[in-house]
Amino acid sequence: MSRPLRAESALLADGGEALLLGNEAIVRGALEAGVAFATGYPGTPSSEVTDGFAALADAVGLGFQYAVNEKIAVELAYAASLAGARSIVAMKHLGLSSAGDPLSTIPYMGVGAGMVIVSAGDPGCHTSPNEQDQRHLADMLHLPALDPSTPDEALRLTRFAFELSEACKLPVLLRPTTRVCHARAPVRLGTRRPPEVRGFVRDPARLLPVPVNARRLRGDIELRLEQARRKILEDGSTFTRVGQGRRAVLSSGAAAALVADVLRDGPAGVALLRVAAVYPLPAPWLVEELRGLDELLVVEELSPFLEDALRSLASVHALPVRIRGQRTGHVQRHGELSREAVLRAVEGAFDLPRTVTDAPAASAAPPLPSRPPILCSGCPHRNAFVAVKAVFGDDALMFNDIGCYTLGASPPFNAGDALLSMGSGIAMAAGVARMTKQRTVAFLGDSTFFHSGMPALLDVVKEDADVVTVVLDNDVTAMTGFQESPLVQIGAGKSGGHGDARVRRRVDIATIVRALGVNHVERVDPWQSAPTHAAFERARDGKGPCVLILERPCPVFLQREGIENPPVVEAPPEPHAARTQVDNQTCRTCGRQALGHRCHQPVMQPFERSMARARALEANNDPPLVRPDVAPCAGKCPLFLCVQGYVTHIAAGQYADALELILDGLPLPESVCRVCDRPCETACVRAATDEPVAINDLKRFVVDWANRHPADVPARATDADHGRRVAVVGAGPAGLAAASDLRARGYRVSLFDARAEAGGLLRFGIPEYRLPKAALARDVARVTDSGVELHLGRALGRDLSLTALLAEHQGVVLALGAARPIALEIPGAYVVKVVDALAYLASAAAVDGTGAGRRVLVVGGGNSAIDAARTAVRRGATQVTIACLESRAAMPAIASEIHEAEEEGVVLAAGRRVLRCEGPRVVTATVERADPTRTDAGAYRTVPGGETALDIDQIIVAIGQAPDLTVLDGVELARGAGGTLAVDDGGATSHPRVFAAGDLVEAARTVTTAVASGRRAAWGIDRALRGEVEANRRPPPPRLPAPATPFAAKRVDRKPRVRPAEMAAGARTSSFVEVVAPIDEVAARREAERCLVCGKCGNCSVCIEVVGCPAFYVEGGIHIDRALCIDCRLCVSTCTNGAIQ
């Protein structure tokens, strides 16, 4: 792309020849014509014209400025011409339409001194959204038009244009195209004339084209055009014939140079009619030439402008010449001409032997990777698009504009739904917002804002449109070559270089925007991630017009000028001393890897995009957060599930992959997703800022989805059978888990249970309204379907003996649970019926009216007590009270369960001890915690004076259970605390082939802990029987200590947690139907997006997928190309593993 010209000595010298760009030649031609004022608006391929005048203005003494837009530029140039100064204005082809209003009236009024309009065309749309044939505009607006074919011709035509303009008093259009503008070729230099200003001449009849004047002035235009024609004919230099013959090619502009080359060493006997003045045409000369021709081929680009004019001439003068060109299909109708196309046209039109062979077929090899334009590395606009996608998501409609930031519409951001013209983003956003009733986003740059964004913004304010306008202010008009914008003056006239040559003007976008009436205006530095994201969030959540101004100078521009980019407000500790680099130890490293756990899922795009979006909300520019290897939720999970992994899969809509991660560590998903006590949620980082992610509800969603899509459930990976046999005694959660895990390890497993149905406490302890039988049955089926042999109704000590099992199997896992209830001595309990909770719950599963009318007291503060209380309600009890020693806060029961119980009418009397019964009444007393070192009843001391009495019919005792070890038939096993068996980290007992799991060994008695315990025992047995290496291919869930420094996110958007639907309290107490419903897909994905993905992940491509900086490349690992990186540090704050320093 072009850059402001350095002062070329060639442009100031006189005589001789210089190697100049076509655009430079135009500048030189104007200087030789004594131009006194130059202006324009940058636009490829014209920018070097304006930049050339900018660089030389001081040296030459001519007036120069960049104008805010092309319309103003034309008006300024016309004004100069009225003031008697030769003026020139330059723009690209689109700018001519932009300036259409004044241009259509100026010909009526006529110029003062000569005025030349340079409008550079772009056949082939190399740098434009369209191609236009401005010759038609010249015709329509009555402007003489000149079309140069080489840089040398461009100089001469520019010089002539001023003379022509003064001869006919019309502005003259000079229309070079890219091929001439950007070619460098030898140019003959004439002599410069000094600029002169002759003064303004009053002439109101001419200069005020009110309708009465306009009607008269229209007639003058015809005279002026006639004068132009005469001048062109007199001058004679703008048309010529080369060669002899009755066949000729007529051409002008860039095409003429091609034709000249082709005819020079091509067919003899074909002449070339070369025309540079294309409107008005030198008709008399052309008619004479046509009389001498039999055949004429017209070669031109974009439209048959000349061809139609010649056909018209030939018809008017009744000439027999046969004319060919675009209309006859010999020349293409659009795009840029090539040498081959011209040669083919000539050969075709004149029936010559074909010399053009079709281009050799492009190689059959696969296409080469392309280099489509993307934002430069370090571009400040990048974070605007990272932030807008993270905050607005994929559904918001976004409207882009013309500038470097147009590239926000490219991957990876794809932030752009339509693009039209300068400043159009705002009006497009407003127009769509009105019709679709959604908040839309418009992007535009500082230069574009001034060019035509301000009126559009005013319109938005007037209509209170629901539009967020993002002004990307990078100080300069970057895309066209770093020209100054109304905001910043760049050392005009200086040859540029060291030190800050930029001067900030008084124009301030924020002030203008507020003055236009926008209230919600924010300025932010896009190199600072957190404030930028926060600003976009506020913009998203606002109503009506909002303007965000992102300010950071273009680093490429500053680099060229040798200026340091001002650092971010909080200067980093060592100002970019070390180059930004990727630490491949941490990049794409799973934080669970060190413990032997690593998911086997490949790097997948939607997954990373979701993850990155989640983490982008937390990004900030501080020294990187010290990320934990393992996310806090996984660290607390007894099963060490990769929570962030499956949650992110849910956010990405990949439910099968989420399920795979869940099943990897959890063999009983239906049960756990309903009854888990959710230690993960207490550890969730969001607990400190809003509410923890509803992790278990998300798990339930996936389980529910899997039931509805059985075909998508991933197959389970099972090791090959190796014939070893293991017996598992007890089909509760621990036993089922151990059996399932051992089966996966290739063992032949026999699973025994004393009862008639499997499940243990899951079946007989947890009521159906929490865990329906059907759901449990699916979990059990999952275990038995894998090949585990289930033997029900076989009790250890009665039907089985441990010794016999050991004889028939290589190992035995005891998962007997804690089946012996701990009794409570209640003095005086004769009339009142006392029953233990487990027995009550086991028999409870029917609403059979047997509890009707009962007044029930449940003693105990754990989940069994709550279960018993809620069951009693369903069985018709009229009054249910729970009394427990613990205070409400200290109760071991799950808080949501307590809450639901109270909703159902259960009365909680926490901090109370049962003293005695007096007939049909029970007396309780207040207690307080006296001994913090103990956890049993002895820790509580009765407080005198707090006794109350309650009329009851039944007491249900739920103060705890203990294992029953009497069934071990004499096999000696070491004991642990509280009546448990002592085991090591692999569930091994003191007997080498006996292992134990679940409530039999664990202090914490939850379902999830039991499942973990079962998996640990399975690993332990495998280690004993097959060795460490084999066993460690499926490592057990580790027991992790709490992290020394809990991880805290710096900034979290507040979003409410999803609440699964629940049956109304009144309805639910009349049945055992499940109370909690699963959440739906939309809610699940929204909730999953709340996960901040705190822990390191090995499946990461966030830097490439979301940040999209071209400095990243993949070679083995991810690396940063030092040639491209400019240390903007955006990636540092968005790296999800904290691997970039």
Next chain:
Amino acid sequence: MSGVAELQVLFCGVGGQGVLRAAELFGRALFAAGKRVNIGQLHGMSQRGGSVSSFVIVGAAEAALLDGAPDLVVALEPLEAARAADCFGANTTVLVNAHAVVPYERTRQGHGYPEQAELLGRIAARAGRVLTANLSGALEPLGMARAVGVAMLGALSRQPAYLALGMPSGVLLDALGSSSDAKRAFALGAEATFLDCTTAQGTRDGLQARH
């Protein structure tokens, strides 16, 4: 190939490497020494990171477009050389700076750079001669990575097709101005040993020799 061109040189590479500057320097040097030159551009997006090419036509051609195959190709990057290969001919000698710039699209798809041997193969299938050297690699430790275009001009100055123009020696060097870094880079390119990768065996040998 055309009657009007004495020499056609194509310059190609990645935006930011200095392709356009190198072409301009070359063209200006020959013009200053009395040749008629035409310097044009093939328009891709020439912002940093995009494909860029420019060409110098020595001779009487008016249109700024290559006429047939170029005689010499100065490629600052191998993928870009391969991209331009369709216009190469049996008389084309291609000088390739063997320094890869990975396109973002490849990275985004999870791939690395295409195999250099494959790229060289594509070039050799069309061109008469293919020579490679890693000038960027030699310049980087000297802190002159940006001067790779100038270094390639040094290499160009030793090519038979250029020498056939009969320019006085030092024409290119003089055009570099007074910068000692530029002269040093030019000399490095002029003295560099280029490996002939015109044949598949040569390519293998060449790539092997590099390691």
